[in-house]
Amino acid sequence: MADTPLLSIRNLSVSFATSRGPFRAVDGVDLDVSSGELVAIVGESGSGKSVAMLAVMGLLPWTATVTADRLAFDGHDMLALSPRERRRIIGRDLAMIFQEPMSSLNPCFTVGFQIGEALKTHLGLDRAERRVRSIELLREVGIPEPERRLKAFPHQLSGGMSQRVMIAMALACRPKLIIADEPTTALDVTIQAQILDLLVRLQRDNGVGLVLITHDMGVVAETAQRVCVHYAGQQVEMQETAGLFRDPHHPYTAALLAALPERASGRILPSIPGVVPGLADRPKGCLFSPRCRFATERCRTVPPPRSGPELGLALCHTPLVGGVPQRRTQAA
Amino acid sequence: MTAPVMEAVELTQTYEVARGFLSAPASVKAVSGISFRLAPRATLAVVGESGSGKSTLARMLTMIEPPGSGALFINGADVAEADAATRRRYRGEVQMVFQNPYGSLNPRQTIGAAIEEPLLVNTSLSSAERRRQALEMMTRVGLRAEHHARYPHMFSGGQRQRIAIARALVLRPKILVLDEPVSALDVSVRAQVLNLLVELQESLDVAYVFVSHDLGVVRHMADDVMVMYLGRAVERGPRDAIFDAPKHPYTRALMSATPIADPGARRERIVLEGELPSPFNPPSGCPFNPRCPLVMERCRAEMPPLERKGGRLVACWAAQDTPGPTPMQRQPAFA
Numbered sequence: 001m002a003d004t005p006l007l008s009i010r011n012l013s014v015s016f017a018t019s020r021g022p023f024r025a026v027d028g029v030d031l032d033v034s035s036g037e038l039v040a041i042v043g044e045s046g047s048g049k050s051v052a053m054l055a056v057m058g059l060l061p062w063t064a065t066v067t068a069d070r071l072a073f074d075g076h077d078m079l080a081l082s083p084r085e086r087r088r089i090i091g092r093d094l095a096m097i098f099q100e101p102m103s104s105l106n107p108c109f110t111v112g113f114q115i116g117e118a119l120k121t122h123l124g125l126d127r128a129e130r131r132v133r134s135i136e137l138l139r140e141v142g143i144p145e146p147e148r149r150l151k152a153f154p155h156q157l158s159g160g161m162s163q164r165v166m167i168a169m170a171l172a173c174r175p176k177l178i179i180a181d182e183p184t185t186a187l188d189v190t191i192q193a194q195i196l197d198l199l200v201r202l203q204r205d206n207g208v209g210l211v212l213i214t215h216d217m218g219v220v221a222e223t224a225q226r227v228c229v230h231y232a233g234q235q236v237e238m239q240e241t242a243g244l245f246r247d248p249h250h251p252y253t254a255a256l257l258a259a260l261p262e263r264a265s266g267r268i269l270p271s272i273p274g275v276v277p278g279l280a281d282r283p284k285g286c287l288f289s290p291r292c293r294f295a296t297e298r299c300r301t302v303p304p305p306r307s308g309p310e311l312g313l314a315l316c317h318t319p320l321v322g323g324v325p326q327r328r329t330q331a332a
Numbered sequence: 333m334t335a336p337v338m339e340a341v342e343l344t345q346t347y348e349v350a351r352g353f354l355s356a357p358a359s360v361k362a363v364s365g366i367s368f369r370l371a372p373r374a375t376l377a378v379v380g381e382s383g384s385g386k387s388t389l390a391r392m393l394t395m396i397e398p399p400g401s402g403a404l405f406i407n408g409a410d411v412a413e414a415d416a417a418t419r420r421r422y423r424g425e426v427q428m429v430f431q432n433p434y435g436s437l438n439p440r441q442t443i444g445a446a447i448e449e450p451l452l453v454n455t456s457l458s459s460a461e462r463r464r465q466a467l468e469m470m471t472r473v474g475l476r477a478e479h480h481a482r483y484p485h486m487f488s489g490g491q492r493q494r495i496a497i498a499r500a501l502v503l504r505p506k507i508l509v510l511d512e513p514v515s516a517l518d519v520s521v522r523a524q525v526l527n528l529l530v531e532l533q534e535s536l537d538v539a540y541v542f543v544s545h546d547l548g549v550v551r552h553m554a555d556d557v558m559v560m561y562l563g564r565a566v567e568r569g570p571r572d573a574i575f576d577a578p579k580h581p582y583t584r585a586l587m588s589a590t591p592i593a594d595p596g597a598r599r600e601r602i603v604l605e606g607e608l609p610s611p612f613n614p615p616s617g618c619p620f621n622p623r624c625p626l627v628m629e630r631c632r633a634e635m636p637p638l639e640r641k642g643g644r645l646v647a648c649w650a651a652q653d654t655p656g657p658t659p660m661q662r663q664p665a666f667a
Contacts, residue, residue: 044518144606158607159382188381189545190604193589197603215519218548218591242595259523260593261552267530269552271523275488291520 005032006177006209007056010070014048014055017063023279025064026052027233035176036207038200040220040241042256043230046276049213052230053179057096058086074176092122095170099182101162105154111138111165112150118172137168141198160191167198177209178202184219196223217260221245229253232276232287239312249312249319251292286317294318294325335408336369337506337539338393338426343367343402345388349612360611362388364563365402365638368556370507373533375540377554377571379547379586383608385563386543390511393541394428395419407506424454427500431512433492437484443470444480447499454503465502472535473498473528490521494528501536509541514549526552547590551575559583562611562619569644579642579651582620618649626650 014026026048033039043049055066071078074093098104106114115137116130125133138146141164154162170178184192200223203210214220220227227244229237237250248254257263258270274291277283283290289299304317311319318325345363363385370376380386392399404411406422430436437446447466451457467477473494484492493513500508514522533540544550550557558568567580578584585602604623609615615622621631630649638647
């Protein structure tokens with residue numbers, strides 16, 4: 001990561017205006033992604049992982065207020081761009097794959113038309129060139145008989161096929177960065193394996209940067225190089241994948257890993273009590289403190305500082321080392 | 333072995349599907365020839381991808397629909413031969429928890445009313461007694477008494493699933509059919525609900541039929557595992573036999589495709605080609621043969637029977653009667 005990263009986010013916050021006052025869905029998130037890198041963002045529902053990436057894409061509704069110290073993609077300041085300039089980048093250099101392939105495709109148009117749209121808008125290809133490129137794309141994502149599939153409507157495709165079409169659309173203009181939001185959650189495991197294989201191959205062979213949003217720790221372990229853990233809108237930890245699974249520094253990460261049935265030893269899983277705090281019951285100090293088994297009085301009253309990189313940038317008063325909370329000695 | 337609380341013999345379900353005005357209706361074999369015995373307090377996990385017939389099987393086991401052919405025995409008695417009154421009693425013995433806790437609770441019914449409803453329908457208890465039993469069951473599943481008068485929208489997904497479990501258990505069934513009970517829940521909440529299910533099984537003496545596609549959860553919960561593919565059982569046996577040395581190529585592919593939350597694990601991955609074939613015209617011979625890495629001439633012609641091989645039942649011509657895995661073509665894992 002010597003050169004400047006492709007995507008660089010500093011202190012990104014998103015709040016939504018609700019009838020009960022502003023709700024902070026994303027709170028001070030930092031992220032750097034370089035070309036050819038696969039970064040995973042993990043978190044439970046409500047952790048703000050999707051909203052943070054939608055903010056990068058500029059796809060949030062008008063009720064959202066996005067602020068950031070820096071939100072740069074490939075040298076562009078995404079916050080300062082006009083909508084017209086933004087549209088020129090999105091879909092070409094920066095593409096997104098959504099969670100529900102069935103509902104993300106337009107049911108009224110054929111697959112060929114929907115892939116061709118981006119090719120026409122961004123690259124100005126004519127009809128014949130679009131057809132050739134669409135067939136090439138469908139073949140690349142592993143769809144059999146691509147010539148015939150161009151005329152298919154989304155309802156004629158299975159979930160796995162629809163997701164491949166979504167990926168083909170994302171790849172259409174050879175993007176530099178792809179954001180995949182739970183790309184395999186709606187799919188069966190054998191199909192999930194095919195799609196993950198495809199994404200990892202694209203990232204490795206074509207040098208595409210990939211941000212993978214997921215809640216599945218198994219998917220993270222098998223694909224990502226680096227992992228960000230989100231909780232209630234905050235980024236609580238960021239580490240290399242191997243380190244995160246070996247020695248998680250934030251108590252939430254540790255508890256999340258311990259709660260996986262495949263990592264448990266006994267009949268009773270070490271579960272995390274309670275639920276993610278909502279708008280009304282946000283605690284004063286550390287947001288995880290009501291559910292944390294290491295929480296002290298200070299955690300409940302004082303917001304935690306960010307640790308240094310040697311402690312996974314953990315947002316915690318007493319980050320864990322080898323499962324044992326450490327007294328903080330110096331500020332990082 | 334103790335007498336089974338539930339026994340299925342060659343359960344088969346075929347649906348007629350209309351294919352337009354002039355064409356003859358097509359028939360889909362959703363489930364075919366499923367047999368198993370479920371011991372008291374045991375857990376049988378049914379594993380398979382969408383379209384494998386898991387949910388149809390669950391509907392037959394809960395007597396929501398009668399089987400097309402085959403027989404279902406509850407406590408040793410054939411359900412089909414029972415009169416209406418007895419069958420009503422059997423329904424109380426087998427209860428179900430559905431996948432989506434957002435869809436399975438009536439939004440206009442209080443939690444108390446939802447949990448009491450099975451008692452209202454199936455027993456002649458007084459309303460005070462119904463309320464007492466509902467409150468007792470709510471305490472058991474970790475809900476508080478003041479939740480009794482609240483509505484489903486006031487609860488999180490995990491709490492709703494607790495409500496659904498309380499409603500299913502309030503009649504004190506001997507068998508609980510759980511259709512993907514935790515797949516809609518977040519990891520931390522999932523662990524809470526799984527723990528609750530383990531506790532309840534011990535305290536209430538209930539046997540589980542646990543339908544799931546999540547092998548991590550299945551390995552944690554199950555005593556026996558049945559793997560289904562296109563309506564048929566391809567492998568069935570004790571959990572450890574199946575997880576330690578899966579014999580059917582589909583079971584092996586399924587296991588290798590399930591991501592493991594351990595980046596250090598060096599694994600080999602079998603990536604299956606293609607997708608589940610259409611149930612309208614299943615392939616001849618073994619239903620798995622178009623995707624199978626071990627396919628032979630015989631697989632395309634003849635359906636392999638479910639035979640005992642290496643401590644479990646497996647339906648595959650290529651599986652050998654040895655305890656270890658058979659050699660096969662494999663691809664290296666990611667990275």
